[in-house]
Amino acid sequence: MNDVQSYLIIASILFSLGVFGVITKRNAIAILMGIELILNAANINFIAFNRFGGMERLDGHVFAIFIIVLAAAEAAVALAIIINLFRNIGTVNVDEAQELKG
Amino acid sequence: MDNIIFSAALLILFLPLVSFVMQLTIAKKLGDKADYLPLAIIGSTLVLSLYIFYHVIVLGHGHFHPINISAGWITTSALSVSLGIYVDSITSIMLCVVSLISFLVHLYSTEYMKGDKRYLRYFAFLGLFTFSMNGIVLADSLFMMYLFWELVGLSSFLLIGFWFEKDSAANASKKAFLTNRVGDIGMFIGMMILFFQTGTFHIQEIVGSVAGGAFNGSMNLLTCAGLLVFMGAVGKSAQFPLHIWLPDAMEGPTPVSALIHAATMVAAGVYMTVRIFPFLTLDALSVIALIGALTALMAAIIAITRNDIKAVLAYSTISQLGYMVMALGVGAYIGAFFHLVTHAMFKACLFLCSGSVIHAMHHSLHELHDHETDPQDMNNMGGLMNKMPITFYAMLIATLAISGVPLFSGFLSKDMILAGVLSYYWMYEGWTVIILLAGFGAAFITAFYMFRLIFMTFFGEPKNEKIYEHIHESPKPMTIPLIVLSVLSLGIVFTFNPNPLDAHGWFDHSLGKVEHVAGLDMYKYKDGFKKAHYPAMYASLIVAFLGIALSSLFYFFNKISVEKVTSIMKSMYLFNLSRYKFYIDAIYENILYKPFLWFCGVTSKLDWNLYDQTFIDSIGRRTLDLSDYSTKADYNWLDQKVVDGAYRLVEYFNGKLKYTQSGVIQNYLMAGVLGIVLIALLFQQI
Numbered sequence: 049m050n051d052v053q054s055y056l057i058i059a060s061i062l063f064s065l066g067v068f069g070v071i072t073k074r075n076a077i078a079i080l081m082g083i084e085l086i087l088n089a090a091n092i093n094f095i096a097f098n099r100f101g102g103m104e105r106l107d108g109h110v111f112a113i114f115i116i117v118l119a120a121a122e123a124a125v126a127l128a129i130i131i132n133l134f135r136n137i138g139t140v141n142v143d144e145a146q147e148l149k150g
Numbered sequence: 151m152d153n154i155i156f157s158a159a160l161l162i163l164f165l166p167l168v169s170f171v172m173q174l175t176i177a178k179k180l181g182d183k184a185d186y187l188p189l190a191i192i193g194s195t196l197v198l199s200l201y202i203f204y205h206v207i208v209l210g211h212g213h214f215h216p217i218n219i220s221a222g223w224i225t226t227s228a229l230s231v232s233l234g235i236y237v238d239s240i241t242s243i244m245l246c247v248v249s250l251i252s253f254l255v256h257l258y259s260t261e262y263m264k265g266d267k268r269y270l271r272y273f274a275f276l277g278l279f280t281f282s283m284n285g286i287v288l289a290d291s292l293f294m295m296y297l298f299w300e301l302v303g304l305s306s307f308l309l310i311g312f313w314f315e316k317d318s319a320a321n322a323s324k325k326a327f328l329t330n331r332v333g334d335i336g337m338f339i340g341m342m343i344l345f346f347q348t349g350t351f352h353i354q355e356i357v358g359s360v361a362g363g364a365f366n367g368s369m370n371l372l373t374c375a376g377l378l379v380f381m382g383a384v385g386k387s388a389q390f391p392l393h394i395w396l397p398d399a400m401e402g403p404t405p406v407s408a409l410i411h412a413a414t415m416v417a418a419g420v421y422m423t424v425r426i427f428p429f430l431t432l433d434a435l436s437v438i439a440l441i442g443a444l445t446a447l448m449a450a451i452i453a454i455t456r457n458d459i460k461a462v463l464a465y466s467t468i469s470q471l472g473y474m475v476m477a478l479g480v481g482a483y484i485g486a487f488f489h490l491v492t493h494a495m496f497k498a499c500l501f502l503c504s505g506s507v508i509h510a511m512h513h514s515l516h517e518l519h520d521h522e523t524d525p526q527d528m529n530n531m532g533g534l535m536n537k538m539p540i541t542f543y544a545m546l547i548a549t550l551a552i553s554g555v556p557l558f559s560g561f562l563s564k565d566m567i568l569a570g571v572l573s574y575y576w577m578y579e580g581w582t583v584i585i586l587l588a589g590f591g592a593a594f595i596t597a598f599y600m601f602r603l604i605f606m607t608f609f610g611e612p613k614n615e616k617i618y619e620h621i622h623e624s625p626k627p628m629t630i631p632l633i634v635l636s637v638l639s640l641g642i643v644f645t646f647n648p649n650p651l652d653a654h655g656w657f658d659h660s661l662g663k664v665e666h667v668a669g670l671d672m673y674k675y676k677d678g679f680k681k682a683h684y685p686a687m688y689a690s691l692i693v694a695f696l697g698i699a700l701s702s703l704f705y706f707f708n709k710i711s712v713e714k715v716t717s718i719m720k721s722m723y724l725f726n727l728s729r730y731k732f733y734i735d736a737i738y739e740n741i742l743y744k745p746f747l748w749f750c751g752v753t754s755k756l757d758w759n760l761y762d763q764t765f766i767d768s769i770g771r772r773t774l775d776l777s778d779y780s781t782k783a784d785y786n787w788l789d790q791k792v793v794d795g796a797y798r799l800v801e802y803f804n805g806k807l808k809y810t811q812s813g814v815i816q817n818y819l820m821a822g823v824l825g826i827v828l829i830a831l832l833f834q835q836i
Contacts, residue, residue, distance in 0.1 A: 067823055071816045142815065 055096035063089035076130045076140040080123065087119045152217045155205055158198045159217075159235050159288055162245060165195050166252075166280035173274035185260045188273045192253045192280060199242070199249040206242035207660045214239055214660075218290050218354070231351060236290035239660045240487060244287045244421060247494045248414050250638075252280045254631035255409040258502055261627040262405050262509055272312060272403070279305035279410060286418050292341045292379070293351035295422060299337070299382065302415050303330045309410060310402040322398035329395040333385020340378025343371065353425050360429040361665070369431055376434040379426055387419025387471045390445040394735055396468055400460040404505030407460060412467050412501050413494035420474040420490050427483050428666050435670065436582075439479025439574070443588035445472030448732055450595035454602070455728040458526045459504045462603050466552065467497055469592055473567055476585060481675050482570025484661050489563035491657070492644065496551040496560055499635035503545035506624040506632065507531065507607060510538060514620035523617070528603065533612040537621040542608045544632035549604050551639040553597035554694040559641045561690075564593060569686040573678030590693050597697025605705035 062085055069082025091112040098108025134140050169191040177184040206214045220234020256276060263272050282305055285298030303326075311323030345351055347368075348359040365372040383389070388396035399411045410416070423430075423438070430438070446469045453465035470493050477486035511525035523530055535542045551560035571589040575582045612618035623629070637643070645655025666672050703709045719725035730736065 067819075071820050071823070 052096055052100040055092055055100075059089045059092040059096065062086075062092065074141050074143055076133065076142050077127075079142065080126050080130070083126075084119060084123070087115055091115055151205070152219075155202055155217055155237055156219050156235060158202055159237055159245075162195045162198050162202075162249065163235070163281065163284045163288055165191050165198075166277045166284065169277035170274050170281060173270050173277060177270045177273075184270055185256075185273060188277055189253075189256050189260070191277070192249065192256050195280070195284070196246075196249040196253045199245040202237065202242045203246050206237065206239055207656065210239065210660065216354075220290055220352075231293050232291065233294050234290040234352075235288045236354070237288070240421075240424065241287055243487075243491060243657075243660075245284065247491055248280065248283050248287060251409055251413045251494060251498045251635075252276070252283075254498070254502070254634060255405045258408075258505070258628050258631045259403070259405045261625050262505055263403060268312070272309075275305055275308045275312070276406075276409070279309065279415070283414050283418065286421065290353065291351040292344065292353060292356075292426075295353075295425075296334075296337065296341060296382075299334065299386070299418070299422075302418060303327060303334070303386075306330075306399070306410050306415055309406045310399045312402055312406070316401065318398075319401040322395075322401040326395040326399050329392050330385045333381045333383070333392055335381075336378045336384075337382025340375045340381065343375040343378065347371065347375070356426075357428045357665070370433075372429065373431045373433045376426065376430040377437055380423060380430070380434065380438055383419030383423045383475070384441065385419070386422075387416050387475065388445075388468050389419070389441050389472060389475055390448060391734065393445060393449065393468050394738065397461055397464040397731075400458075400464050404460065404501060404508060407464075408498045408501030408505065412463070413498040416467060416471055417474075417490045417494060420471065420478070420486060423475065423478050424483065424487050424490075427478060428664060430478075432670060435479050435481065437479070439476050439582075439585050442472045442474070442476030442479050443585040443592075445469070446476055446592040447472075447588040447595075450592045450599065451728045452731050453599045454595065455725065456599075457528050458524075459507065459528050459531075459603065459607065460501075460526055462528075462599060463497070463500055463504055466500075466596065466600065469596060470497065470552070473564070473589070473592065476589060477567040477570055480570045480574035480585065481666075481670055481672070482567050482574075482679070483664050484658060485563060485566030485570050487661065488566055488644070488657055489560075492551065492559035492563040492639070495635055496548040496558075496639040499544055499548040499632060499639055500552070502628070502632055502635065503541050503548065506538065506541040506628050507534065509624055509628065510534075510541075510621045511617065513622070514617045517620045518616060520617075523614075528606040530614055530617060531607045531612075532610045533608070533618060534621060535608040537618070538608075538623045540623060540629045540632060544629075544636040545608070546604060547636040548639050549600045551641075553600050553698060554593055554690055555698075556691070557641050559639050559644055561694075562641050562644060565683075565687050565690055568593065568690045569679055569682040572686040572689075573675065573682035576678055576682065577675070590689060593690055594693040594697045597694045598701045601698050601701035602705050605701065609706060 066082045066085030066087075066089060069085060070079050071082075073079050073082065094108040094111045094115075097103075098106070101108075130140055133145055137144050169188045172187055172191075173184070177187060180187065216236060216238035218234060218236045220232045222230060223233045224231040256273070259272065259276070263269055266272060279302065282298045282301035286295055286302060289295040289298060307323045307327040310326050311319050314320045314323070341351065344356055348356050348364045350356060350359070360372065385392045396411060396416065400407055402411070449465045449468035449472060453462050453469065456462045456465060470489070474486045474489050474493070477483075477489060508525050511531070515521070515523055515525055547558065551558035554561045554564040568589055571586055575586040644657045664672065704712055704715075716725055727733075
């Protein structure tokens, strides 16, 4: 595990799983989980490039921490939206949320 | 000092305008007291006028240096017009006359016009008139004078047509306005000739540059210019042949007749001629003298056969204005202005007296519920002396003044004019005898018809007992102006001279000398004037007393039967000449109005049949056809093909593309991911 490829492969698997989740799931919470996977795939990339890219400072780490914080905030906001969605239409199925459809 | 007089003059000019605006805007809120406002304002202009009079005449001793302050108004490279105020002794006297009579007429009107439904508007118009009249008096240039000249015409129009529900009043106001326009066009052209020759509108500067030779070698042009400017005076001062509007103007309220059509506005023409007198050439002056003489004599003859009390006074006004114009023509410059002032006093008095009589008659008829009898017809009056003593004595004094009886003001001024006429005759002889005869003849006839008026109105048996019983003297606001004006008709007011036959006094003294710059030798003229003084006076005394005596034989002692003389005169066609006003109205009717209307009819037919029906309508039909065709082209081709085609194209693509917009976010995301993959693959290929 001392080369950058293995990390990138793991990250892209994670990313693909995330995208797959986002695209195929109808449940809003499952979509949110897919987004978390995509963000974490990006985190792994940052860390991997920081380590194997010959950098002396901790730029990648800082970025990863930022993204984690960002993901937490995003999850909080998204969950609040989903709760409101549930209150309004009684389900978290995104196909049902189509009042704005022209 | 000059500045104080200048500000006083400005106040005199603009205060009546304030009165006008206030009457139209806030006066309604004042209710019953609304008429105090114009009275107070005009009263204060009277006080200011007397103040200027005191400084200019009493302190000036005839050596007052004229004040002239002006400011640029329109300034371009080709033209510069300034507005300014010019105060000399003539201005100050004229201001007093205008303010005084305006004030008295305002006071009189509060009673005379009481209960009129347009009471406030009446005072507003009086204010506008006073403003414009003061503007003429104070103007230093012909241009400014012309502006106010037109404003005066407007206010005269508004006041003649004040009771515009009556057709006669509406027509009279139109007639006055249009007749005045004829004169004003001449005045404007004359003004422009003077401007192009001298480069200025300022009267004193024009006089200066004429003296400096601006018209050298083109004296005929100066004659033309002078006569054209004088045409304005012919219109405004109702001189032959434009006099026809003034008798009709009596349709206005009587106080208005007194103020505008007797004392001030009609005198504006004379005032203007007094101002331009220094540069009127000898030829122009002879024409002016002839016009004045003709007017004086003709109007006097017409006045003999009038039965309407106001019509007599109207023609007498024309006749007296003719006198003033004649005086200017013969060079009796001071006499003309003197007569203007004395005439303003006694004629305003006469008109206000006639108003008082008409007012009383009107009320009497009203009480009798008689709406048929004419309250202005002297045939319905008679014996009013006992019922209306104040009116009678005031009118008697004014009549003595206009007839030229010693001790009264008219005698002094008329005497000056007649002396001027006589010396003019001595100087030139020949045809000028016409002017001499007209001058004395008019004096004779004036005395005759004025006493006819007095005898028919106030003496003898009442013509109608019922009306007579209900006649009452007018209330105080109407009699006070009569008393004031009759006192001012006494000769002593204008001379302060114990000798009643001598016209020399403060008036004569304060006017000073006039420099005539266009050829009249004033020194030679003065000599002739001195010689002519006494012969003219005796002659005028004789004709005045002859006139009064003849009148009393006719109408007081009834020694001569009016009917008999009328029938004799009728057989000689003389009576009808006077009765039908020398047929001048009929002549205008036949040579001006009727051909004009015929021409209008012809052109209107031409316009309708030829131009409208044939030409314009054919264009219309072509246009209609063209529009039909273009409508079809528009619908079939543009609408159906181009516009609808564009719509169908859009609709087609819409049908195809709408499936891509599923509304499901995952689909879009899928497309996005596929797109990224595609881009990645593409970049790898490169």
